[in-house]
Amino acid sequence: xxxxxxxxxxxSKYTQDEIEYRFLKDSSTPWYLTYETTQxxxxxxxxxxxxxxxxxxxxxxxxxxxxxxxxxxMLEIIAKANLPFNEFLQVRAVSQFPxxxxxxxxxxxxxxxELGGEYxxxxxxxxxxNVDGDTVIYNETAREIHRNIVPSVYESFTEKKRVTPxxxxxxxxxxxxxxxxxxxxxAVRAVLNFSWR
Numbered sequence: 001x002x003x004x005x006x007x008x009x010x011x012s013k014y015t016q017d018e019i020e021y022r023f024l025k026d027s028s029t030p031w032y033l034t035y036e037t038t039q040x041x042x043x044x045x046x047x048x049x050x051x052x053x054x055x056x057x058x059x060x061x062x063x064x065x066x067x068x069x070x071x072x073x074m075l076e077i078i079a080k081a082n083l084p085f086n087e088f089l090q091v092r093a094v095s096q097f098p099x100x101x102x103x104x105x106x107x108x109x110x111x112x113x114e115l116g117g118e119y120x121x122x123x124x125x126x127x128x129x130n131v132d133g134d135t136v137i138y139n140e141t142a143r144e145i146h147r148n149i150v151p152s153v154y155e156s157f158t159e160k161k162r163v164t165p166x167x168x169x170x171x172x173x174x175x176x177x178x179x180x181x182x183x184x185x186x187a188v189r190a191v192l193n194f195s196w197r
Contacts, residue, residue, distance in 0.1 A: 001118070002083070004137045004161040004173040010077045010124065016168040019073070022066060023052070023093050023126050024190055029066065031095065048097075055091040067091060074194050077122065077170050089119060091194040093126070096133065098184050108154045108180045110142045111195050119175035119197040125165040126190040133189035135171050137161045138178040154178075165189060 011019075022029055031050040054067040062068075070091065078085050089112060096106075111121050123135050138157040157178060163171045173179065175195050 001174050002120070002172070004163075004171065004177070005081060006163055007077060007081050007170045007172065008166070009168050010080060010170040011073055011168060013168070015073060019070070019124075019192070020126050020167070020190075022069065023192070024095070024188070050095040052093040053091075054093065055088055057087065057089045066093075070192060070194075074122070074124075074192075074196075077124065077172075078120075078196065081170075081172055083120060083172070086197050089115065089195040089197060091192070093190065093192050095188055095190045096181070096184055097188055098186055100185060106180045106183065108138065108157060108178050110176055110178060111193065112175060113142060115175070117197070119195055120172060121175040121177075121179075121193070121195045122170050122172045123163075124170045124192040124194070125167055126192060127165075127188065128167045129165045129184045129189040130186035131164055132182065132186050133165050133184035134182045135163045135165070136180050136182060137163075137171075137173050138180075140178050141174065142176045142178065165191070 029052065031052055033048055034051055035048050052064060052066070054064040054070060055062050071088075074088070074091070075085065112119065137160050139160045140157050160177075161173075181189065
């Protein structure tokens, strides 16, 4: 297990510009709408997010031509963090629009709950979201707490680390660690999320 870490300026400025352009400004990059629904006590809250699946090992591999662009970048980030690498498990981009709701964060989760064993998860920040939309990593892990728990249990989770999005930086932590993003209220929050072992 590793302690959550942040790799500042994890890739060059030129590459940061390329990633931001391809995911946020290039109209040929497809985004897919999905809804996240969370039950909090008696109330149900739902909002939409955009995602772009680049790679999924369990679903057959590459889903997007952009995977070839980001694969060497992700390997560079992993090497800078001095972490082991065997294979990518999942790579996706997620974009959230500013939203105001009673809820302060997205659903607390692990990215690959069905996966046993150790793996790593990283969140690369594609853009600055005007200093909100933090990533919150909790002390609790999926190994300690059953993954199909009721939402009220999340209220007892304790925060281990909070990271404010900064373009070009990457947050890395154990894949079994529960985490969530806070909801952006000022600007679009766009990330490249990847898991590996």
